Amino acid sequence: MAVTAESLKELEKKQAWWWIAEKKRSRRLDYLRKAVWKKGAIGGLYPAGLIVDLERPVLQTEKARELESSADPYVIKFAKILAHVLDNKTIFITDHSQLVGYLGSTPNTITWDPSLASILNHEVINDPQCLPEPLDDSLRTIKDIVNYWAGKSDLDKILPYMDLDDSMKILSGAIGWGVPLARGGYSGKDYEYIMTGKRAFEDIIAELDRRIDDAYAKAHEPSASKEISNLYDKINNWEAMKITLEAGIRYAKRYARLARIIAENFETDPARREELLKIARTCEHVPAKPPRDLQESLQYDLFIQLFSRNEAIEGAWPARPDYYHGPYYEKDVNVDRVLTEEEALDLVGEFLIRAYEVSQYKPKWSREGLQGIEGTWVWTLGGVKPDGSDACNGMTIALLKAARLVRVSNPTFAFRWHPKVSDEVMRECFECIRQGLGYPSMRNDPVLVANAMHWHGHPIEEARTWVHQACMSPAPTTKHGFQPMRMANATANTAKIIEYVFTSGYDNIVNMQIGAETPPVETFKSYEEFFQAWVTQMKHVFSLVVRPVNRGRMLAPTLTPRPFLSAVSERSVESGLDVNDPSISRGNAWITAFTWVENIDSLAAVKKLVFDEKKYTLAELKEALANNWEGREEMRLDFVRNAPKWGNDDDYVDSIMLDCLREAAKFSRELKCPSGNSWPILPENVSGNIHYANVVGALPNGRRLGDALYDGGISPGPGLDKKGPTAVLNSCAKIDHITHGRAFLLNQRLSPTQMAGEKGYQLCKAYMKTWADLGIDHVQFNCVSDETLRAAQRDPEKYPELIVRVAGYSAHFVDISRKTQDNIIQRTVQGLA
Amino acid sequence: MPTCKECKKFFPLEEDPKKGDCVQRVVDPRQAFYQAKPVEADRNAASCPSFEKR
Numbered sequence: 061m062a063v064t065a066e067s068l069k070e071l072e073k074k075q076a077w078w079w080i081a082e083k084k085r086s087r088r089l090d091y092l093r094k095a096v097w098k099k100g101a102i103g104g105l106y107p108a109g110l111i112v113d114l115e116r117p118v119l120q121t122e123k124a125r126e127l128e129s130s131a132d133p134y135v136i137k138f139a140k141i142l143a144h145v146l147d148n149k150t151i152f153i154t155d156h157s158q159l160v161g162y163l164g165s166t167p168n169t170i171t172w173d174p175s176l177a178s179i180l181n182h183e184v185i186n187d188p189q190c191l192p193e194p195l196d197d198s199l200r201t202i203k204d205i206v207n208y209w210a211g212k213s214d215l216d217k218i219l220p221y222m223d224l225d226d227s228m229k230i231l232s233g234a235i236g237w238g239v240p241l242a243r244g245g246y247s248g249k250d251y252e253y254i255m256t257g258k259r260a261f262e263d264i265i266a267e268l269d270r271r272i273d274d275a276y277a278k279a280h281e282p283s284a285s286k287e288i289s290n291l292y293d294k295i296n297n298w299e300a301m302k303i304t305l306e307a308g309i310r311y312a313k314r315y316a317r318l319a320r321i322i323a324e325n326f327e328t329d330p331a332r333r334e335e336l337l338k339i340a341r342t343c344e345h346v347p348a349k350p351p352r353d354l355q356e357s358l359q360y361d362l363f364i365q366l367f368s369r370n371e372a373i374e375g376a377w378p379a380r381p382d383y384y385h386g387p388y389y390e391k392d393v394n395v396d397r398v399l400t401e402e403e404a405l406d407l408v409g410e411f412l413i414r415a416y417e418v419s420q421y422k423p424k425w426s427r428e429g430l431q432g433i434e435g436t437w438v439w440t441l442g443g444v445k446p447d448g449s450d451a452c453n454g455m456t457i458a459l460l461k462a463a464r465l466v467r468v469s470n471p472t473f474a475f476r477w478h479p480k481v482s483d484e485v486m487r488e489c490f491e492c493i494r495q496g497l498g499y500p501s502m503r504n505d506p507v508l509v510a511n512a513m514h515w516h517g518h519p520i521e522e523a524r525t526w527v528h529q530a531c532m533s534p535a536p537t538t539k540h541g542f543q544p545m546r547m548a549n550a551t552a553n554t555a556k557i558i559e560y561v562f563t564s565g566y567d568n569i570v571n572m573q574i575g576a577e578t579p580p581v582e583t584f585k586s587y588e589e590f591f592q593a594w595v596t597q598m599k600h601v602f603s604l605v606v607r608p609v610n611r612g613r614m615l616a617p618t619l620t621p622r623p624f625l626s627a628v629s630e631r632s633v634e635s636g637l638d639v640n641d642p643s644i645s646r647g648n649a650w651i652t653a654f655t656w657v658e659n660i661d662s663l664a665a666v667k668k669l670v671f672d673e674k675k676y677t678l679a680e681l682k683e684a685l686a687n688n689w690e691g692r693e694e695m696r697l698d699f700v701r702n703a704p705k706w707g708n709d710d711d712y713v714d715s716i717m718l719d720c721l722r723e724a725a726k727f728s729r730e731l732k733c734p735s736g737n738s739w740p741i742l743p744e745n746v747s748g749n750i751h752y753a754n755v756v757g758a759l760p761n762g763r764r765l766g767d768a769l770y771d772g773g774i775s776p777g778p779g780l781d782k783k784g785p786t787a788v789l790n791s792c793a794k795i796d797h798i799t800h801g802r803a804f805l806l807n808q809r810l811s812p813t814q815m816a817g818e819k820g821y822q823l824c825k826a827y828m829k830t831w832a833d834l835g836i837d838h839v840q841f842n843c844v845s846d847e848t849l850r851a852a853q854r855d856p857e858k859y860p861e862l863i864v865r866v867a868g869y870s871a872h873f874v875d876i877s878r879k880t881q882d883n884i885i886q887r888t889v890q891g892l893a
Numbered sequence: 894m895p896t897c898k899e900c901k902k903f904f905p906l907e908e909d910p911k912k913g914d915c916v917q918r919v920v921d922p923r924q925a926f927y928q929a930k931p932v933e934a935d936r937n938a939a940s941c942p943s944f945e946k947r
Contacts (some may be wrong), residue, residue: 095924109922152919152928167924314914318929321904321916326927 075812075848077495078467078861085465086402088156089409093466095154097168099419099434100470101427102875106170111192112184112421113169117205119145120175125208135638139300139623141175142371143307151314153322153339156332159359159410160315160339161366163418172421174205176244176373177215180423181206214241214620221615226607230549232570234755235556236605237425237748238548240612242620242640246376246436246530246546247368248648251537253630254364255384260350261305267633268302275636294636301627308367308624309348316343354404357388358411364628365415371624373420375430375548376530377437377471380537381411383445386453393454401458408455409462416468426548429751431880432871433470436746438528442485443476443505446521450480460488464495469863469870474528475500476508477832490824493841494815498865501840502828504797508534508837511798515728515740516541516648531868532744532773532803532838535648539630543648544622544639547609550739552601553748555655555756555769558662560597561590562682562760569755569765576600582679587671590678594663595723602651602724606731606739609649613734616640647737650802651728655752655769656743657706659720661761661777664713665703685758688765700762707776709787714794717774721800728801743773744805745867750880768883771867773805773838778886785827785890793834805868809842809889823892840865842884849873849885898934901945905934917943 063083071080082090098107123144127137150165163171170190174181184191185206191198210216218241219227230236238245253259275291275298316339323336338355345352346360361384368374389408392399399407419434430436441459445451463473475489489500512523512534522541526534535543556567556575565575578593616622617638626632626639635644669675676695689696704713724741731739749769757765761777770777774792781788785808792806814820831839842865852859856874864873864884873881897903897915905913914929938944 091924097923148931150928150930152926154924154926165930166919166921166928167926168921314929317904318914318916318927321914321929322927325904325916326918 075496075845077464081465081467085409086406088406089465091156092154092410092413093468095167096413096417098872098875099170099417100430100432100871100875102432103877104424104428104431106190110168110170110190110419112187112190113164113166113171114192114198114201115149115165116145116171117174118201119148120173121205121208124175124212133296135296135300135621135623136303138621139303142624143303145370146307146311146367151318153315153318153336157410158335158339158355158407159362159414160319160343161359161362161414163366163369163420167417170419170421173373174209175213176241177239178206178210178213179215180421181209181213183423184421214243215239217619218612218615222608222611226604229572229574229604230608232567232572232574233425234567234570235553235574235601236549236551237429238551240547240549240608242545242547242612242616242622243372245374245548246378246543247372247374247625248378248527248529248535248543248546249364249368249537249625250539250542250629250631251380251384251527252525253539254628255361257350257387260360261309261347262349264627264633265302265305268298268305268627271633271636272298291636297621297623297626297632297636297638300621300623301633304367304371304624305627308363311367312343312347312363316340319343351388354385354388354392354399355407357385358407361385362411362414365418367624369418369420371622373422375422375426375435376546377415377435377439378527378529378535379471380440380443380525380527382441382453382456382459383443383451386455389455389458390453404458405462405465408458409466412462412466412468412471415471425751429747430869431747431750431866431877432875433869435470436531436869437471438474438501438531438868439471440527441473441475441500442478442481443526444478444480444509444524446524448524450478450482452481452485456485457488460492460500463492463497463499467497467861467863469872472498472870473500474503476503476505476526477828478505479832486825486828487821490821493810493824493843494812494820496812496844497863498840498842498870501838501868502831504832504835504837507797507835508803511802511837512536514798515802516646516737518646518648529648531746532805533648533650533742534803540644540646541648542629544625544629544645545613545616546649547612550605550609550649551652551654551748552605553655553752553755554598554601554653555658555752555759557594557597557601558659558759559757560601561593562685565597565600568686568757574604581682582677584678587667590666590671591663591719594659594720598720598724599727602727602731602739602741605651610734613640613642642734645735647733647735649733649737649739650742651739653724653741653743653773654745654748655756656773657770657775657777658756658759658761658763660706660713660717661703661780662759663716663720664705665699665760665762667716668703668712669699681760685760688758689762696762696764699760703761705777705780706774707781707788707791708783709790714791717791718794718800721795725800740802742802742804744803745769745771745773746869747866747876747880749867750877750883753879768879771883771887772807773803775805775807776888778883779888781888785892786830788890789830789834789836792836797835797837803837806836806839807842807865807867807887808839809887811889811891812843812845814892815843827892842887846885846889849881853878853881895938895944895946896934897932897936897938897941899947900938900941901947902943903932903934903947910934915943
């Protein structure tokens with residue numbers, strides 16, 4: 061079909077957004093988008109055609125062996141191993157690309173870092189589906205690597221210093237997930253230091269040299285003190301930082317050399333030859349020196365992200381690309397006019413594709429919890445500058461346009477809405493939502509800036525720099541405010557709180573005492589007593605997931621250092637301390653509260669049917685839950701149908717939500733991170749509601765073991781919000797989105813038919829105004845019809861590019877489990893009036 | 894015994910001709926690309942399936 065306005069209109073009517081994108085984008089973007097190997101796991105397994113890259117672990121292991129007898133301290137050895145990988149790994153340049161760099165040796169590889177955790181290494185050796193052929197050779201190589209790192213990996217080193225009781229409960233998989241490692245989680249970056257064009261690697265190396273020289277001189281003065289003793293550690297840290305930066309510069313120059321070799325020896329097309337020479341000039345310049353144009357700025361950012369991921373598994377991608385690349389976009393497109401908008405879109409679109417292809421081998425529980433994606437690359441757009449003025453720029457619009465052209469499910473965007481955002485930008489956001497991307501999610505900037513100040517004491521100018529640390533939680537990008545590592549195991553499967561009230565803390569799924577030993581539930585004489593048991597279990601569960609993270613964070617600087625991330629962080633370059641050292645961080649911790657709303661609906665059901673109406677006793681209910689409601693279907697339906705449900709603007713249940721959040725918020729102030737700051741909760745799910753379906757027992761809201769849990773942080777249960785979108789918003793608005801927690805995830809479904817055209821935009825705008833006026837901090841939309849989703853279930857091969865919003869991320873519909881698909885379809889489609 | 898430096902795909906480093914890159918064109922099921930892998934000039938290439946005499 062030729063690209064005509066009529067044909068595009070026809071496709072639009074069919075909501076065939078993928079085909080529209082294909083027709084609208086440039087030939088280069090079309091090639092690159094189709095060339096990319098999709099890495100997100102399907103049902104916990106990596107897609108066919110992907111292989112685990114053995115080159116990197118072989119390089120790591122050979123260098124580690126070589127350094128075993130060296131007198132270098134660990135941090136230096138670690139930096140040398142990283143440099144060895146960067147110096148010797150295979151690199152490649154894809155046809156038509158303008159940006160270069162990938163973690164693996166070929167585009168279809170998943171990189172594996174064997175130095176992280178032996179339990180991960182054992183997963184690799186037992187995952188023959190994605191091992192390179194010949195399998196026997198691979199297994200021999202892997203066995204050697206696995207044996208070498210046994211007892212030497214980060215987790216092996218950390219575990220002996222952790223509390224065994226807490227560790228066993230976490231590792232049971234019932235209550236939380238993740239491990240307390242500084243090289244496995246969500247790494248923020250000090251973008252204000254590294255991405256503002258004021259400095260690059262060579263400047264930092266010069267600064268490190270100065271500090272090493274000064275410290276060396278001071279350490280050899282005729283004196284002795286604790287400070288002088290500490291200098292030796294600092295010098296080692298600075299030396300390690302320097303090794304990684306120098307390796308980064310050499311790595312970029314390897315790309316420059318390859319680009320020149322291709323241009324001078326192989327390429328026959330003069331235009332492509334010129335592009336290759338531009339790649340060469342770019343990689344000769346960045347990351348050594350600050351970028352001069354948009355291509356260099358994007359390339360510089362990409363290198364930093366890749367180096368950081370060569371150092372650690374990063375499950376998120378905190379970023380604010382419009383804010384930091386915006387000045388270069390403006391200069392190239394609008395001032396110097398060296399790039400047309402279309403040429404800039406090619407670069408921006410490719411930047412999204414380069415992020416989409418990043419992959420690191422992760423444990424199966426993580427792949428199941430993040431179905432269809434590699435990690436929560438939630439990039440932050442919009443917002444305000446430190447002085448409070450609108451930060452949107454041409455790059456904001458370019459990113460939103462590029463997203464519709466390349467339609468990747470990862471990265472996604474989250475937009476910092478504020479009253480000064482222009483209509484032009486809002487329309488671009490709306491177009492992305494209307495075209496079914498599921499992003500940007502909308503964030504209420506004034507509320508979240510105030511929230512960052514309230515919970516963690518970030519000064520207003522720093523709070524205004526915030527980016528999404530993962531799916532939802534804001535973190536500044538400043539010297540003391542940025543969060544170098546958010547360890548994922550401060551994630552609580554909170555439906556267990558209400559479950560444990562009925563079992564006195566004993567977990568019948570994993571057969572161990574995990575919760576608090578509260579009195580037998582049948583002994584409670586009032587709802588207040590029952591609720592106090594809930595509070596006790598809540599405190600127990602939250603403490604359990606926080607303690608290992610605190611401990612891991614304190615052990616991190618010595619046992620699991622991050623020399624590269626330190627090298628691009630002002631506080632470490634200045635202090636000589638590892639970036640994870642709590643003494644140089646303000647603290648920005650939070651507890652992710654998965655499966656939160658089950659507590660609210662369950663408490664409401666108990667209050668109404670047991671204590672108010674006295675239809676059932678707690679003993680009866682306890683027995684029914686223990687038997688997974690078997691033989692008590694009528695009773696179960698009573699709990700489903702006749703107990704009030706969150707999300708219907710019903711004060712009976714909504715007040716219970718507030719009671720729970722107030723108790724959690726109060727306790728959040730008692731829980732302290734190693735920097736001395738609070739641990740607020742953040743209710744949300746990724747695909748945790750499906751992952752935990754077989755881990756959470758029957759609950760008083762009528763749920764049975766195995767049923768999907770609710771999908772959002774404060775979203776009503778699927779199909780349980782009966783009173784329309786305003787009632788949902790009214791319920792959510794009763795929460796204080798500044799003081800009750802760090803953020804609250806709200807999923808909503810809109811009708812694509814209703815969103816069509818100008819009328820659709822005006823409806824959406826009115827909805828957003830209500831949402832903003834009510835002070836709700838988050839909302840995100842699925843805008844794909846039931847008809848399309850069911851057709852995709854029937855004929856998945858016809859819908860390979862259909863994207864949906866799962867929870868804090870988007871995914872291709874066909875890459876998520878049937879249970880998750882059904883859960884999305886069950887969500888109420890809100891008709892906007 | 895053939896060595897890498899005798900191969901068409903070997904590109905020596907200017908600063909150290911004993912080292913270089915093996916540069917190859919690869920076409921996988923989704924994309925085409927050029928790849929470079931560091932090699933020693935004097936490495937034995939007898940069993941290299943990509944060796945092409947210069």
